[in-house]
Amino acid sequence: MxxxxxxxxxxxxxxxxxxxxxxxxxxxxxxxxxxxxxxxxxxxxxxxxxxxxxxxxxxxxxxxxxxxxxxxxxxxxxxxxxxxxxxxxxxxxxxxxxxxxxxxxxxxxxxxxxxxxxxxxxxxxxxxxxxxxxxxxxxxxxxxxxxxxxxxxxxxxxxxxxxxxxxxxKLAKDGFIYRGLKPINWCARCETALAEAEVEYENHISPSIYVKFALKPLAPHPCGAGSAFLVWTTTPWTLISNVAIAVHPDLNYIIFKMDGGEELILAEDLLETLRKKIKLRGKVIKKIKGKELEGRVTRHPFLGRDSKVVLADYVSNQDGTGCVHIAPGHGQEDYEVGLKYNLPVIMPVDDKGRF
Structure with a gap:
C-alpha cells in the first residue's frame, strides 16, 4: 500500500x-x-x-x-x-x-x-x-x-x-638609517636575502668537533699562560670566521690539568659529562669565575690570529664545554656580541655560498 x-x-x-x-x-x-x-x-x-x-x-x-x-x-x-x-x-x-x-x-x-x-x-x-x-x-x-x-x-x-x-x-632625516652589516638568511641559488617566513627547515645531522684555543702569554692572571680554552662547536665550517671565545660571566670555570700535562679551561658543571664523552683524564687545579676571564687573548687554532675572550649571557652549562666560539658573520647572537666588543665581522662565503 x-x-x-x-x-x-x-x-x-x-x-x-x-x-x-x-x-x-x-x-x-x-x-x-x-x-x-x-x-x-x-x-x-x-x-x-x-x-x-x-x-x-x-x-x-x-x-x-x-x-x-x-x-x-x-x-x-x-x-x-x-x-x-x-x-x-x-x-x-x-x-x-x-x-x-x-x-x-x-x-x-x-x-x-x-x-x-x-x-x-x-x-x-x-x-x-x-x-x-x-x-x-x-x-x-x-x-x-x-x-x-x-x-x-x-x-x-x-x-x-x-x-x-x-x-x-623621513626615517633617514630622523637618524634611523645607517649603513652596517647584519647576519641574514641567504639563498645561494637565487643570490638574495630571505625573510624568516621564506626559510624551510629540514633535519640535518652535522659533524661536531672540540677545538683548543691556546692562551697567549700575558701579564699574571688566574689562568696560566700554558692553558687552552676547550671549545665545542656543531658548525665547524664557521671556525674560519672565529674572532672570539664567549664564556658566561656567572658560571664557574676550571683549569683541568690532563695526565699528559696539558691544561684545559672549561665549565665546572660540564666536567663529568666531558670525562665520559671525550675521556678526559686528570685533575682540577684551579677554579675561576667566568667574568675573570674577560679580556684574555687566545690564538686561533689554525689561522694564527688573535681571538678575544668575551662574556655572553646565552652561554649554557647544559651541553658543550661552557666556552662558545664566536663568529659575528654567521649568526645574530654572535653578531650582537661582536657589536658589544667591537669585533671584526669576517664573512668568507660569497653570494653563491662558496668559500
Whole structure:
C-alpha cells in the first residue's frame, strides 16, 4: 500500500538541495549587478570606522587553500563589524615585488638573473604580476569576498612607491638609517636575502668537533699562560670566521690539568659529562669565575690570529664545554656580541655560498 498520499507534508518553493555550483555564480552576479558593496558603504556613511588592514598576497600564481582561509576569516570580521553598525570598508591589495614573483618567472622562462637584461626582466615581472592580480581578483570574488576590487592597492603603483620613498626619507632625516652589516638568511641559488617566513627547515645531522684555543702569554692572571680554552662547536665550517671565545660571566670555570700535562679551561658543571664523552683524564687545579676571564687573548687554532675572550649571557652549562666560539658573520647572537666588543665581522662565503 502506498502511504505517501496519507502524509501531511509541508509544501514550499524553497529548494531541498543547495545546488551551489549553479546558484553561487548567479547570486554573485546579482550582488555585482546591484553594486551591493557600494550600497553598504553608502548606508554606513558617517558611522564609526572599523578598518581591517590586509597584508597583501604575492601576485605570483593562483590562490590556494591558505589564501581562501585568510581572506574568508577577514571577510567574516569585516561583515560582522558592518552588521554591528560600523563603516568597515575593505581595500584589497597585492605585493607585486620580491623573490616569489621573480622566482616563478625564472621557473617559467627556465633562466637565471644572469641570463636576463635587468630592464627587460623588470618589464616582464610587471606583466607577470598584473596578470596574476587579475586572476586572483576573480578567484577572491568567486569566494564572495566583499571589497573594493576595482580599486585595490598595488605595491608596483608609482604613487605607492612614492610613499615608501617618502617614509624612508623621513626615517633617514630622523637618524634611523645607517649603513652596517647584519647576519641574514641567504639563498645561494637565487643570490638574495630571505625573510624568516621564506626559510624551510629540514633535519640535518652535522659533524661536531672540540677545538683548543691556546692562551697567549700575558701579564699574571688566574689562568696560566700554558692553558687552552676547550671549545665545542656543531658548525665547524664557521671556525674560519672565529674572532672570539664567549664564556658566561656567572658560571664557574676550571683549569683541568690532563695526565699528559696539558691544561684545559672549561665549565665546572660540564666536567663529568666531558670525562665520559671525550675521556678526559686528570685533575682540577684551579677554579675561576667566568667574568675573570674577560679580556684574555687566545690564538686561533689554525689561522694564527688573535681571538678575544668575551662574556655572553646565552652561554649554557647544559651541553658543550661552557666556552662558545664566536663568529659575528654567521649568526645574530654572535653578531650582537661582536657589536658589544667591537669585533671584526669576517664573512668568507660569497653570494653563491662558496668559500
Amino acid at each position: 502506498d502511504y505517501k498520499k496519507t502524509l501531511n507534508l509541508p509544501k514550499t518553493d524553497f529548494p531541498m538541495k543547495g545546488n551551489l555550483p549553479d546558484k553561487e555564480p548567479r547570486i554573485l552576479e546579482q550582488w555585482e549587478r546591484e553594486d551591493l558593496y557600494s550600497r553598504i558603504r553608502e548606508m554606513r556613511k558617517g558611522a564609526p570606522k572599523y578598518i581591517l588592514h590586509d597584508g597583501p598576497p604575492y601576485a605570483n600564481g593562483n590562490i590556494h587553500i591558505g589564501h581562501a582561509l585568510n581572506k574568508t576569516l577577514k571577510d567574516i570580521v569585516v561583515k560582522y563589524k558592518t552588521m554591528q553598525g560600523f563603516d568597515s570598508p575593505y581595500v584589497p591589495g597585492w605585493d607585486c615585488h620580491g623573490m616569489p614573483i621573480e622566482h616563478q618567472l625564472f621557473k617559467e622562462m627556465k633562466k637565471t638573473k644572469h641570463d636576463m637584461d635587468q630592464v627587460k626582466f623588470r618589464k616582464l615581472a610587471h606583466e607577470f604580476a598584473m596578470k596574476f592580480v587579475s586572476i586572483q581578483r576573480e578567484e577572491f570574488k568567486r569566494l564572495a569576498i566583499f571589497g573594493e576590487w576595482a580599486n585595490p592597492y598595488l605595491t608596483l603603483d608609482p604613487a605607492y612607491e612614492k610613499e615608501v620613498v617618502k617614509a624612508f626619507n
